[in-house]
Amino acid sequence: MPVPDLIIRGQRVMLPETVAPRSVHIREERIVFVGDYDDVIAGCDVVDAGEESVVMPGLVDTHVHINAPGRTEWEGFRSATLAAAAGGVTTLVDMPLNSIPPTTTLAGFKTKLETARDECFVDVGFWGGVVPGNTAELAPMFAAGVVGFKCFLVPSGVDEFEHVTEEDLREAMPELTRLGALLIVHAELPQSIKTNGVEGADYRSFLDSRPRVAENEAVELMIRLSREFDTRVHIVHLSSADAIPVLREAQAAGVKITAETCPHYLHFAAEEVPAGATEFKCCPPIRERDNREELWDGLKDGTIGLIVSDHSPCPGEMKLRESGDFMKAWGGIASLQLRLPIVWTEARRRGFSLLDVTRWLCANPARQVSFEPRKGSIAVGHDADLVIWKPDEQFTVSATALHHRHKLTPYAGEALSGVVQQTFLRGRKIYDDRFIDLPLGHVLLR
Numbered sequence: 001m002p003v004p005d006l007i008i009r010g011q012r013v014m015l016p017e018t019v020a021p022r023s024v025h026i027r028e029e030r031i032v033f034v035g036d037y038d039d040v041i042a043g044c045d046v047v048d049a050g051e052e053s054v055v056m057p058g059l060v061d062t063h064v065h066i067n068a069p070g071r072t073e074w075e076g077f078r079s080a081t082l083a084a085a086a087g088g089v090t091t092l093v094d095m096p097l098n099s100i101p102p103t104t105t106l107a108g109f110k111t112k113l114e115t116a117r118d119e120c121f122v123d124v125g126f127w128g129g130v131v132p133g134n135t136a137e138l139a140p141m142f143a144a145g146v147v148g149f150k151c152f153l154v155p156s157g158v159d160e161f162e163h164v165t166e167e168d169l170r171e172a173m174p175e176l177t178r179l180g181a182l183l184i185v186h187a188e189l190p191q192s193i194k195t196n197g198v199e200g201a202d203y204r205s206f207l208d209s210r211p212r213v214a215e216n217e218a219v220e221l222m223i224r225l226s227r228e229f230d231t232r233v234h235i236v237h238l239s240s241a242d243a244i245p246v247l248r249e250a251q252a253a254g255v256k257i258t259a260e261t262c263p264h265y266l267h268f269a270a271e272e273v274p275a276g277a278t279e280f281k282c283c284p285p286i287r288e289r290d291n292r293e294e295l296w297d298g299l300k301d302g303t304i305g306l307i308v309s310d311h312s313p314c315p316g317e318m319k320l321r322e323s324g325d326f327m328k329a330w331g332g333i334a335s336l337q338l339r340l341p342i343v344w345t346e347a348r349r350r351g352f353s354l355l356d357v358t359r360w361l362c363a364n365p366a367r368q369v370s371f372e373p374r375k376g377s378i379a380v381g382h383d384a385d386l387v388i389w390k391p392d393e394q395f396t397v398s399a400t401a402l403h404h405r406h407k408l409t410p411y412a413g414e415a416l417s418g419v420v421q422q423t424f425l426r427g428r429k430i431y432d433d434r435f436i437d438l439p440l441g442h443v444l445l446r
């Protein structure tokens with residue numbers, strides 16, 4: 001066997017089915033051998049994670065809004081991928097909207113790729129978008145490397161990324177099926193949303209303006225269309241737990257439909273959102289405590305397969321913190337850097353294991369975008385993307401420690417467990433409490 005470039009070992013290495021003392025041998029950016037802890041080769045560099053730290057696959061986050069080009073002042077590839085590295089995320093997938101142009105045409109995708117190249121500190125893939133009238137662009141974008149396509153069933157918040165109706169989907173879905181492409185859906189229906197809701201700082205009025213039924217009916221529509229057109233469909237950021245039983249039933253009946261949820265729905269509860277605290281605003285909204293616990297049940301039985309950040313930042317002033325008006329403030333929560341400790345803190349509290357967390361944060365997101373032959377697991381042949389972190393160490397979230405471009409966060413002051421110590425991208429250390437200052441990330445094409 002050729003001599004590895006580096007061996008990373010520890011007492012708690014997260015393998016696909018078990019946690020065990022292992023040595024991970026890395027050569028030319030890939031994992032070439034996973035041996036016993038003592039399998040080290042004389043003269044080879046060894047990083048030892050020790051007794052308490054976990055060696056986990058680098059996190060994969062398939063729902064990140066980077067907003068570049070065009071709205072780079074909202075985030076941008078540099079700050080997003082630095083925050084990712086600090087959070088143990090080695091692969092992320094950028095959403096097709098908020099950038100100008102949006103990724104809804106081949107030309108728009110090419111502009112996106114030019115913007116991203118040489119700016120990324122971790123590996124980055126891309127979603128395309130389905131908007132009214134762009135069916136002819138789907139095949140060229142898919143051939144050029146987008147991992148799949150996103151659509152909105154309600155206004156997205158930006159004019160250049162229009163939402164689709166059932167009629168639009170009836171045109172696009174046969175093409176998506178022909179391509180074998182995944183359609184990911186912002187599932188809220190406009191008819192159940194009160195856009196003329198009471199303005200002001202009361203969270204309850206905002207919550208009532210985006211009721212669970214808007215999500216439930218959208219999920220039912222997508223189940224029906226997925227069944228009819230045999231299109232693979234994925235529900236993004238599921239917030240209404242009422243939709244879980246119908247999803248479970250559809251999955252059992254063979255409908256190709258999956259779902260994700262997000263850290264904020266699993267950590268916060270509507271009852272605890274302070275008046276005027278617009279940093280908690282996102283769409284669909286953070287719901288009640290009982291709903292949160294039912295989302296955890298959906299993760300437990302696998303109806304919900306992954307947890308992604310939906311990192312959706314904006315300049316602080318767009319949050320209208322002074323008026324605290326929930327109806328008018330921009331919706332979106334930035335949590336790219338914090339996904340691991342939030343999810344681990346809440347998962348552990350409910351008796352879930354590190355293996356569960358690895359499945360939700362690494363393996364399943366990688367599978368969703370067909371990156372699983374290279375990403376999301378510690379296995380021979382995979383990219384040597386690894387994070388070493390301390391699950392038992394606590395910290396209090398300080399906005400100034402976040403590398404997101406904008407620091408306003410509902411997590412400020414929260415006590416979380418899980419401190420990232422070192423992040424490795426394809427065998428190179430990119431973070432160890434400071435950044436190794438070259439953008440080594442690749443642009444990942446399907």
Ligand SMILES: [Zn+2]
Pocket residue numbers: 063065095310311312
């Ligand atoms: Zn989103």
